[in-house]
Amino acid sequence: MAQRVSHAHSASEPIMMQTFDNTEKKYQFYDEDATRISKEIDEEIKKDSARRKEVQRRQVKVMLLGQAESGKSTLQKQFQLYYASQALDHERPLWRPVVYFNIIKAVRMILDELDFELSNLSLDQTIEGEALVHALAPLGNVSSELSRMRSKLLPLVAMEDSLASELNNGVSITGNRSGVYVRAGWQALVTPLSPNRSRTLPGSGGPPPAVAHVTNLASRTLLAAQNEVDELWKHPAVRILVNNRRVRLDESAPFFLENVRRIAEPDYLPSTDDILNVRLQTLGVAEHSFDIDLAGTRYNWLMYDVGGARGQRHAWVPYFDDATAIIFLAPISAFDQYLEEDARTNRVDDSLQLFTAICSNKLLKNSHLVLMLNKTDLLKKKLAAGIKVRKFITSYGDRSNSYSEVSEYFRAHFIQVHRRHDISRRALYAHFTSMLDVRATQSIIINVGEAIIRSHIAKTGLA
Ligand SMILES: Nc1nc2c(ncn2[C@@H]2O[C@H](COP(=O)(O)OP(=O)(O)OP(=O)(O)O)[C@@H](O)[C@H]2O)c(=O)[nH]1
Numbered sequence: 316m317a318q319r320v321s322h323a324h325s326a327s328e329p330i331m332m333q334t335f336d337n338t339e340k341k342y343q344f345y346d347e348d349a350t351r352i353s354k355e356i357d358e359e360i361k362k363d364s365a366r367r368k369e370v371q372r373r374q375v376k377v378m379l380l381g382q383a384e385s386g387k388s389t390l391q392k393q394f395q396l397y398y399a400s401q402a403l404d405h406e407r408p409l410w411r412p413v414v415y416f417n418i419i420k421a422v423r424m425i426l427d428e429l430d431f432e433l434s435n436l437s438l439d440q441t442i443e444g445e446a447l448v449h450a451l452a453p454l455g456n457v458s459s460e461l462s463r464m465r466s467k468l469l470p471l472v473a474m475e476d477s478l479a480s481e482l483n484n485g486v487s488i489t490g491n492r493s494g495v496y497v498r499a500g501w502q503a504l505v506t507p508l509s510p511n512r513s514r515t516l517p518g519s520g521g522p523p524p525a526v527a528h529v530t531n532l533a534s535r536t537l538l539a540a541q542n543e544v545d546e547l548w549k550h551p552a553v554r555i556l557v558n559n560r561r562v563r564l565d566e567s568a569p570f571f572l573e574n575v576r577r578i579a580e581p582d583y584l585p586s587t588d589d590i591l592n593v594r595l596q597t598l599g600v601a602e603h604s605f606d607i608d609l610a611g612t613r614y615n616w617l618m619y620d621v622g623g624a625r626g627q628r629h630a631w632v633p634y635f636d637d638a639t640a641i642i643f644l645a646p647i648s649a650f651d652q653y654l655e656e657d658a659r660t661n662r663v664d665d666s667l668q669l670f671t672a673i674c675s676n677k678l679l680k681n682s683h684l685v686l687m688l689n690k691t692d693l694l695k696k697k698l699a700a701g702i703k704v705r706k707f708i709t710s711y712g713d714r715s716n717s718y719s720e721v722s723e724y725f726r727a728h729f730i731q732v733h734r735r736h737d738i739s740r741r742a743l744y745a746h747f748t749s750m751l752d753v754r755a756t757q758s759i760i761i762n763v764g765e766a767i768i769r770s771h772i773a774k775t776g777l778a
């Protein structure tokens with residue numbers, strides 16, 4: 316067996332050699348070809364990687380950080396208004412259900428509070444309680460008047476959960492005093508495709524029928540109940556409760572309730588002010604993208620708007636290590652407020668703690684840092700209404716309760732945190748802002764935007 320094989324082997328040797336020679340040539344041919352192709356692929360990979368690097372170098376990643384209700388999403392809208400106003404216009408009709416939702420939630424909260432206060436009035440022995448009894452006394456018995464309004468408002472209030480559930484992608488949420496939570500990027504559900512959009516958006520051609528249906532129903536119900544909404548908001552008992560801060564409405568509620576007749580019009584289209592005033596809690600992280608031109612070069616601006624409540628903050632970290640810049644928002648009007656998620660923590664204290672964590676975070680050591688001391692308009696209003704800072708922040712002591720002194724006091728605290736805890740001793744760019752003021756905010760946006768891009772250029776060596 317072995318021999319036969321050996322014989323067969325030797326007999327076929329020349330042929331085999333011949334074959335081998337040919338294969339060699341073929342291999343050489345293949346080798347040349349493969350080398351050329353491989354070189355081409357290498358070149359392509361290099362070019363592709365250079366292209367990607369170039370795209371990345373032109374990409375500016377900005378994170379908006381701060382506690383819940385600090386104004387992050389409002390700042391995002393202001394950026395959108397300045398750099399991608401077409402996209403905002405495109406979205407305009409889709410803010411309708413959210414505006415309706417804001418009104419309905421406020422009406423429901425007022426009615427709940429009226430019920431609670433009027434039935435517990437005689438039980439409240441505190442100074443505030445007695446003051447309230449005293450203030451309400453001249454109104455006489457308002458119960459029947461209020462219950463008439465309540466029954467007229469019932470169909471409107473009944474829409475809160477279905478509206479929230481549609482905006483919340485079908486997740487049914489029971490309304491409660493602390494508010495209804497709406498998921499991140501709700502536009503994903505109701506916004507048609509447009510350029511300069513959030514990444515999560517589908518390419519649908521308009522709001523799905525369920526959202527459109529519930530929006531139209533809310534619109535009709537509001538049209539029918541607008542007189543009662545107006546009457547309720549202007550009712551002396553409600554005025555007293557609001558002025559005595561017994562009803563804790565969302566900050567934007569007065570704006571919408573005062574504008575209810577305009578909003579109840581059947582052809583209502585949300586104005587820019589409406590869009591800026593709307594309160595919609597962000598859940599998770601929403602990415603927004605638009606282009607910014609600076610000195611003839613186009614930069615792709617990626618803005619990350621995060622949920623600021625304590626339970627949301629863990630979702631921020633994965634975005635930290637390549638963040639070009641952090642814009643930290645601290646609402647300094649919140650000195651008399653406490654966290655919704657922890658009623659013992661003063662909101663300004665929480666902002667200072669959060670800012671300490673951001674300044675000392677190693678992953679953020681190379682990020683450009685901007686601080687916005689926001690809601691200065693509300694701070695001015697609160698101080699003008701006689702609310703004393705020292706009542707809530709004892710260390711404020713006997714300083715004057717004037718806007719200039721109070722705002723400077725808060726600024727100094729944030730600057731001190733930065734000085735003590737900043738990990739890389741970088742510069743801090745601080746601004747006083749009022750995010751509802753379009754003109755003032757736009758000029759800050761231009762400033763901040765350019766400073767961030769310049770710092771990006773300096774770090775990446777881009778020209
Ligand atoms: N008066 C006043 N209201 C503001 C200002 N900035 C934001 N608001 C309002 O404050 C509310 C909360 O603002 P958002 O932008 O939703 O807050 P946020 O930081 O995104 O909150 P989360 O998404 O929960 O983290 C909205 O109703 C805004 O209209 C401001 O400078 N002044």
Ligand SMILES: [Mg+2]
Pocket residue numbers: 387388389595596597620621622623
């Ligand atoms: Mg938000």
